[in-house]
Amino acid sequence: MKTRTIGQLRVSAVGLGTMGFSHGFGPATSEPEAVGVIRKAFDLGCTFFDTAEVYADGANERLVGRALAPIRDQVVLATKFYLDGSHTRPELGRLIRAHLEASLSRLGADHVELYYQHRVPDSIPVEDVAAVMGELIAEGKILGWGQSQATEEQIRRAHAVTPLTAVQSEYSIMERMWERDVIPACEELGIGFVPFSPLAYGFLAGKVSADDTYTGDDARRVITRFHKDNVRANQPLVDLLTGFADQKGSTPAQISLAWMLHKKDFIVPIPGSRKLHRVQENLDAAELDLTDEEFARIENELAKIEIHGNRTDEDVMSLKKLLETDQ
Template sequence: MRQSQLGDLTVSSLGLGCMGMSQSYGVRPDESESIATLHAAIDAGCTFIDTADVYGDGENEEIVGRALAGRRDQVVLATKFGFRTTKSESTVVPTVVDGSPEYARAALDASLQRLGVDHVDLWYLHRRDPQVPIEDTVGAMASMVEAGKVRYLGLSEVNGDTVRAAHAVHPITAVQSEWSLWTRDPETVVLPALRELGIGFVPFSPLGRGFLTGQLTSPDDFPEDDMRRGLPRFQGENFQKNLDLVAQVRTLAAAKGVTPSQLALAWLLAQGNDVAPIPGTKRRSYLTENLGAIDVVLTPDELAGLDAAFPPDAVAGQRYTDGGMNLVGK
């Protein structure tokens, strides 16, 4: 497994996003298969494990914790805080962002208990709280580093100004945001600031929430409780326009003799050694396919072809609903 450098933290160049093991993509996941997938990832050298306290309202951290029992020292473990949830009879919804120092400290202690560990390697603020100065939130996070409960700090879905203000309080090791062939905003918005400061980038949803796999053909492919049904990119005319874009990736992948997923991940891996994508999966078969991207070397002409097939702003529709978009880039 190749290694990437996020600030002073060395991680496997491909990580494993664990959100889908608990929520969002329909069909109740099989916990035994999820744990087997985590074990297979570690065995293959994919040791950068990503979770969050809001995933499954804490359940995801518990699953990850059970999987890591006896193997904690083999992984770089990342989790996040910042969302408070509201429960109903049928679902748990993140409704409030809370970056207060008091909540930060309490949230970390709860995460450590669910994970069954005494520290996490990378702790992110999941979204910036507009009501709390970023200096106050990061100051509280820094106190957890001093207490030995966290090794490195990260932020998620922030802009360059926020990164600079946070980094002035305590070194920020990584920023996590959506980045892929069909979400290229970070290239102009935040990535230049990160590289100026020596901060790594962790792309989530590097396969466009499954769209770049080439396996989706209709919104009807999604179960009723799949979150993608509510996202603009997966609806109506947007879906078909985006499907036409993905067809080009499928063609390029076939010419290369790889899968569309491997091609999309190889494109991200080619963006620099300070980039470590975390494709999510809850099945060993998809994990094996994703890890095959490590061995895919793209020529300058192939990279140019992908850039031409997926230029910035080519994708139809927002990443989130208006409410979700109000929480990103802050």
């Protein structure tokens, strides 16, 4: 497995997002199966694993902690904390420490390599958060820190207080808004960029059909790109990726990840999958090299395609109300 550097951390060129094992895609994977897949991902070369306290109310952190326990000193582990509202500086410090200690307990760890602020509300000064992160780094509780879905301004302000290791945001062929300012800012400042949903919740794997249905806590129930009309309207994108995949002897998912890896050497996607063969497919994308000419052809063709539907935090949050009506 090729490696890349984000901030001061050396990680596999493709990581593993673990959220889906616990929620977001229907019934949770059984613990033995999930542990097996996570450990096999390491055997295949993955050294970068991502979780968060909010994934299944901490259950995902417990799962990941148990899975990585035998290899903990050989991997880079990232988790995230979420705060909203407004807080005084001393109160903020206490809250973040409490969140971190709870995560460390669930993970069975004494530190994490990367600790993200899970969304960045305007009500909490990023400078105050950055200052707390600097203290935690000095204490060895975390090795680096990051922000999720942050704006360029928020990144620059926070980085000026305590340098950021990484910014984690949704980024894929179907969601490219960060190319305008955030990714260039990360390049300028030496910050890693970690795309979540790099395969657009599986859409870019080419396996989605307009006839598919989603139930339970599967987030695709509320993500508009999975509406039947949008699935049909986005077929030209799938056809494009499939055509390139056929030429390269690969898969649409691998072309999507290779496109992203070709863009910048500080981009490290963390696709999530619950199936071992999908995890291996995604990790193998790190070995798929696009030539500059192939990359330019993909970009040229993408410029001709309109993307229908998207994924917003507001839509995902609406799933909670939908689940309440199911009961």
